[in-house]
Amino acid sequence: MLIKIEGLLKRDWVKNMSNLISHAFKKAKSENRPALLTYTVAGDNSKKQSLEILKSISKKVDILEIGVPHNTPVADGSQIQTSSYRAIKNGIKVNDIFKIVKDFKKFDKNKPIILMGYYNMIFQYGENKFLKKCKISGVNGLIVVDLPWPENKKFASKCKKKSIFFIQLLSPTTTKNRLKKIIKDSHEMIYFISMLSTTGGKLKVTSKEILSNYDKIKKINSKKNVVVGFGITEKTIKSLKKADGLVVGSAICREITNSLKKRQNPVTNVYNVVNRLKNKIK
Amino acid sequence: MKLKKGIPVIDQGDKLGFWGGKFGGNFVPETLKKPIEDLEILFNKLKKDKKFINERDKYFKNWIGSPTRFIKLENLTEHVGGAQIWSKVVSDANGGAHKIYNATVHCLLAKRAGKKIICGDTGAGYAGKMLSMAAKKFDLKCKIFMGAKDIKRQQPNVKAMKKNGAEVIPVYSGSQTLVDAVSECMRYWVANCDKVAMCVGSTVGPAIFVRICGWSTSQISRELKVQLVDEFGSIPKKLKLYNCVGGGSSSFGFWNEFMDYDKKQCEFIGVEAGGPAKSKKHAAPLTYGSKIGILHGAAQYVNQNTDGQIEETESISAGLDYPGISPLHCFLKDTKRARYTAASDEEALNAYKLVTKFEKLKPSLEPSHAFSVAIKESKKLSKDTIVIVNSCGDAYKDRGIIEKRLGKKYV
Numbered sequence: 001m002l003i004k005i006e007g008l009l010k011r012d013w014v015k016n017m018s019n020l021i022s023h024a025f026k027k028a029k030s031e032n033r034p035a036l037l038t039y040t041v042a043g044d045n046s047k048k049q050s051l052e053i054l055k056s057i058s059k060k061v062d063i064l065e066i067g068v069p070h071n072t073p074v075a076d077g078s079q080i081q082t083s084s085y086r087a088i089k090n091g092i093k094v095n096d097i098f099k100i101v102k103d104f105k106k107f108d109k110n111k112p113i114i115l116m117g118y119y120n121m122i123f124q125y126g127e128n129k130f131l132k133k134c135k136i137s138g139v140n141g142l143i144v145v146d147l148p149w150p151e152n153k154k155f156a157s158k159c160k161k162k163s164i165f166f167i168q169l170l171s172p173t174t175t176k177n178r179l180k181k182i183i184k185d186s187h188e189m190i191y192f193i194s195m196l197s198t199t200g201g202k203l204k205v206t207s208k209e210i211l212s213n214y215d216k217i218k219k220i221n222s223k224k225n226v227v228v229g230f231g232i233t234e235k236t237i238k239s240l241k242k243a244d245g246l247v248v249g250s251a252i253c254r255e256i257t258n259s260l261k262k263r264q265n266p267v268t269n270v271y272n273v274v275n276r277l278k279n280k281i282k
Numbered sequence: 283m284k285l286k287k288g289i290p291v292i293d294q295g296d297k298l299g300f301w302g303g304k305f306g307g308n309f310v311p312e313t314l315k316k317p318i319e320d321l322e323i324l325f326n327k328l329k330k331d332k333k334f335i336n337e338r339d340k341y342f343k344n345w346i347g348s349p350t351r352f353i354k355l356e357n358l359t360e361h362v363g364g365a366q367i368w369s370k371v372v373s374d375a376n377g378g379a380h381k382i383y384n385a386t387v388h389c390l391l392a393k394r395a396g397k398k399i400i401c402g403d404t405g406a407g408y409a410g411k412m413l414s415m416a417a418k419k420f421d422l423k424c425k426i427f428m429g430a431k432d433i434k435r436q437q438p439n440v441k442a443m444k445k446n447g448a449e450v451i452p453v454y455s456g457s458q459t460l461v462d463a464v465s466e467c468m469r470y471w472v473a474n475c476d477k478v479a480m481c482v483g484s485t486v487g488p489a490i491f492v493r494i495c496g497w498s499t500s501q502i503s504r505e506l507k508v509q510l511v512d513e514f515g516s517i518p519k520k521l522k523l524y525n526c527v528g529g530g531s532s533s534f535g536f537w538n539e540f541m542d543y544d545k546k547q548c549e550f551i552g553v554e555a556g557g558p559a560k561s562k563k564h565a566a567p568l569t570y571g572s573k574i575g576i577l578h579g580a581a582q583y584v585n586q587n588t589d590g591q592i593e594e595t596e597s598i599s600a601g602l603d604y605p606g607i608s609p610l611h612c613f614l615k616d617t618k619r620a621r622y623t624a625a626s627d628e629e630a631l632n633a634y635k636l637v638t639k640f641e642k643l644k645p646s647l648e649p650s651h652a653f654s655v656a657i658k659e660s661k662k663l664s665k666d667t668i669v670i671v672n673s674c675g676d677a678y679k680d681r682g683i684i685e686k687r688l689g690k691k692y693v
Contacts, residue, residue: 120576124590173316
């Protein structure tokens with residue numbers, strides 16, 4: 001009997017660990033607000049500093065996305081490119097990124113972390129080895145910008161086996177038929193790209209249009225947590241409050257760039273931006 | 283991995299767009315899936331449509347000016363003293379290079395798709411110049427992305443683009459060369475794919491762009507086949523086709539119609555840019571054994587570090603200055619249908635000196651790489667061997683570099 005209970009507890013514990021992302025959405029929902037997701041580039045502007053930024057914003061943020069910088073990023077606008085080039089120039093390697101995640105998890109083991117990047121970085125590391133490292137260091141989800149469906153089927157199922165969410169991307173150009181198939185194959189979180197743009201583009205569609213597309217996705221499966229990203233800033237975040245989650249990336253990268261220009265501390269400045277973002281969706 | 287006979291190489295990819303199961307594919311952001319699929323459907327339909335083929339051929343003949351010349355380089359042959367050296371003078375084509383074929387086809391497709399704007403990348407400036415010409419001809423607005431470093435070193439082509447009404451957008455990111463221009467052009471397409479057509483300037487990028495470009499430049503070998511029969515009565519028994527390889531569009535087009543011949547009869551030699559003799563940097567991923575990676579939407583051999591960051595290249599020739607290589611060439615290399623080697627900046631310059639000394643031909647720095655290897659190998663070949671070099675570009679655009687490196691008398 002005791003062994004059985006222990007077994008159940010253990011299983012429950014494992015389940016909770018693997019569902020940190022789902023848990024974060026649940027918590028936000030219970031507070032009647034969207035989950036706040038931030039994107040910062042690992043190693044921007046240094047390994048140490050990027051860890052400090054994560055630690056400082058952690059309290060305000062529900063899910064941390066960490067960018068794996070790549071030097072030919074075909075979907076990123078100038079802000080994230082600048083951050084990525086800066087991080088690479090400062091010598092960041094894939095192993096350093098796992099170290100940052102691991103160190104962060106020592107500080108806050110329950111905060112979910114998603115790595116976001118381009119497939120070549122995973123391909124060169126080796127898919128299996130990469131996932132193993134993710135697991136060891138505490139990565140909870142992956143977004144691979146240039147590995148669309150159905151090309152990502154095999155890798156996504158490998159992720160699932162390791163209890164790492166593979167987060168499918170949807171865009172305004174995704175056809176209805178395709179939407180259904182991708183949603184069916186998706187794990188518990190989906191990323192909706194708000195508009196035709198690279199990251200950090202100015203919001204060129206109304207929030208009404210974005211939310212109408214968002215509703216189409218939710219209608220197909222209301223259980224999936226759908227986050228909206230691209231073009232989200234302090235100005236626009238409030239109008240999209242209805243979504244399950246909102247991602248802010250370029251606005252934060254820009255803040256780091258500006259802080260460095262003004263010789264100010266990026267850690268404090270980024271914290272202030274994130275704090276303001278959070279207040280707008282409370 | 284096997285090359286099939288009787289099926290065009292561009293159509294030998296699998297359902298997901300991989301040649302040989304591992305080269306090519308579609309590593310693109312979700313946003314581009316739909317426009318790529320639309321383009322695939324349109325192209326697959328039109329390439330079987332006789333009316334469309336006739337239209338293409340009409341423009342190839344009357345506007346581009348086909349066929350381009352096939353000439354014997356008598357003096358050079360005599361000087362070298364081995365195989366017969368011939369040239370397919372593709373630089374005769376309207377605009378001065380092979381890039382016009384791909385540009386024309388992309389504009390025809392854009393028209394059919396109802397697009398009003400076309401964007402493209404360029405390295406040496408030829409792809410951009412030709413796209414600006416074709417866009418003007420077909421009444422499309424044109425945006426060209428070009429690395430800031432290339433804008434400086436290929437001014438004649440920049441001027442030509444602007445004269446044709448194209449907007450030239452300098453790219454300041456990364457190494458400020460072709461690789462960054464392609465990235466920026468793809469980003470622009472991501473943000474504007476509902477209104478804008480994209481032309482990738484070589485046989486690189488997502489699979490559909492590799493196929494369209496290869497289909498377009500194959501005009502070169504179609505012409506050559508006829509010209510060979512006219513000249514020799516049949517396809518010669520010992521034929522060697524030399525071509526420079528950057529992205530790989532001219533070489534693929536130069537070889538395509540000869541694909542099914544035994545390589546003992548018809549050998550393909552691709553010459554990559556080895557870079558400056560004293561530099562470790564190069565643009566020769568096939569020659570120097572680069573690993574497979576993903577660049578601009580396709581799996582290919584590419585210069586990169588162990589982490590997967592794309593490495594900077596170095597070459598005197600902007601048109602070859604690209605860290606990756608067409609998936610088609612990766613496929614031809616691994617199936618051993620083609621052989622690849624490299625020539626350094628200095629070797630290309632020496633070949634340019636030699637060719638211009640003996641012949642009335644001014645190959646640009648790109649084909650000068652091919653001439654370098656062709657001349658070197660011809661010395662050891664029998665007199666009944668027919669060596670043909672694709673002179674796929676004209677040196678007009680390089681006169682600044684040539685004057686600086688070789689002196690005024692060579693311009």
